[in-house]
Amino acid sequence: MNPSRSILAAVVAVLVLAGCSEDNMMSAMEEARVEARSNEAVSPTDVEAVVAAKGKGDKSKKSDKSKKSDKSKKRDKSEKGGKYAVCHVDQDSGAIELIMVGSEKSVEKHLTNHGDGTPGNGYTDACEPDSDGDGVADADDAFPNDASESADSDGDGVGDNADVFPNDASESADSDGDGVGDNADAFPDDATESADTDGDGLGDNYELANGMDPNNADSDGDGIPDGEDEYPTDANNGGGSISLADSNLDAPGDQDVFFDMDGNRYQSMNDIPSGSYFIFLDEFMGGILSARVSRKVDGGYQNGSRLSQNFFKGPTGYDIAAIEALVALWVTLPESDYAF
Numbered sequence: 001m002n003p004s005r006s007i008l009a010a011v012v013a014v015l016v017l018a019g020c021s022e023d024n025m026m027s028a029m030e031e032a033r034v035e036a037r038s039n040e041a042v043s044p045t046d047v048e049a050v051v052a053a054k055g056k057g058d059k060s061k062k063s064d065k066s067k068k069s070d071k072s073k074k075r076d077k078s079e080k081g082g083k084y085a086v087c088h089v090d091q092d093s094g095a096i097e098l099i100m101v102g103s104e105k106s107v108e109k110h111l112t113n114h115g116d117g118t119p120g121n122g123y124t125d126a127c128e129p130d131s132d133g134d135g136v137a138d139a140d141d142a143f144p145n146d147a148s149e150s151a152d153s154d155g156d157g158v159g160d161n162a163d164v165f166p167n168d169a170s171e172s173a174d175s176d177g178d179g180v181g182d183n184a185d186a187f188p189d190d191a192t193e194s195a196d197t198d199g200d201g202l203g204d205n206y207e208l209a210n211g212m213d214p215n216n217a218d219s220d221g222d223g224i225p226d227g228e229d230e231y232p233t234d235a236n237n238g239g240g241s242i243s244l245a246d247s248n249l250d251a252p253g254d255q256d257v258f259f260d261m262d263g264n265r266y267q268s269m270n271d272i273p274s275g276s277y278f279i280f281l282d283e284f285m286g287g288i289l290s291a292r293v294s295r296k297v298d299g300g301y302q303n304g305s306r307l308s309q310n311f312f313k314g315p316t317g318y319d320i321a322a323i324e325a326l327v328a329l330w331v332t333l334p335e336s337d338y339a340f
Contacts, residue, residue: 201227222246230264242328249283250317257281261293261338263331272296277305277338279327287313291326293338304340307333 129138132147143149149159158172165171171181176191187193193203200217211233212219219226226232247257258266259279272278282290292308294301
């Protein structure tokens, strides 16, 4: 057989076994012809080296093409039929792009990888700003600049975390912790009281516990509100109010009235503490009222103060206003002005 033909046959055999492409096969055969023409012996080993080189080149091109294809796929993060929009952060450029994914699991995965927040505490999509960094996007945050708040369920302007009554727009605080909001609590700093039904300044619970009527501002009917009356259940003791309106001084017979030096009225001298000074309105002879300062002692009283004045009953009775004014003046004086 012609040596050249033998060489070509060997090349073809090797190329076929190597699985070369048609272009590489033709190129290798051409090189083999050139070698044959030069009458230089070409061994099968030399042919295999040429084919191998061509094969590598072919494989390298395939590999480059495959890499380009993979990179292209890697860049395309959107899933076919995606229905959830999430943000993707390009790992090389840092650019943020909105992509579509097809499942909630994919959403969580993207938020875990590209959201801002701590795993387990919820994530904010990187495409949505979160000014205070609390994990709630500004668009959904009632307080976008306050990391301690994000919701205001009752719309009262106070965040749910700080609002003691998050579902009641009329209340947000309970200073005394009694379960009644400060706005509705008549005593917001007193946990034992929350209502003052009669408006006398005393809590309903206190009035009930002390024999007063929480629905009546003047429980003893003496004209003095319970909250101002030192003796709110004693109509004959006005608790510092100088009043003789119900004293019966104009009634037949001798009527006596007593005030201590604080202006508290007493029905009986026996109620006045021993050793204290008091104002004694002492009526006698059915028409003369002696007003004087006396001192209570065991078994009675003593007179001797410089403070004394008589009033006479006229056709219409005593001048009650004048007597009240005198008593009101005396109770303001220092003890040195009436002591004896």
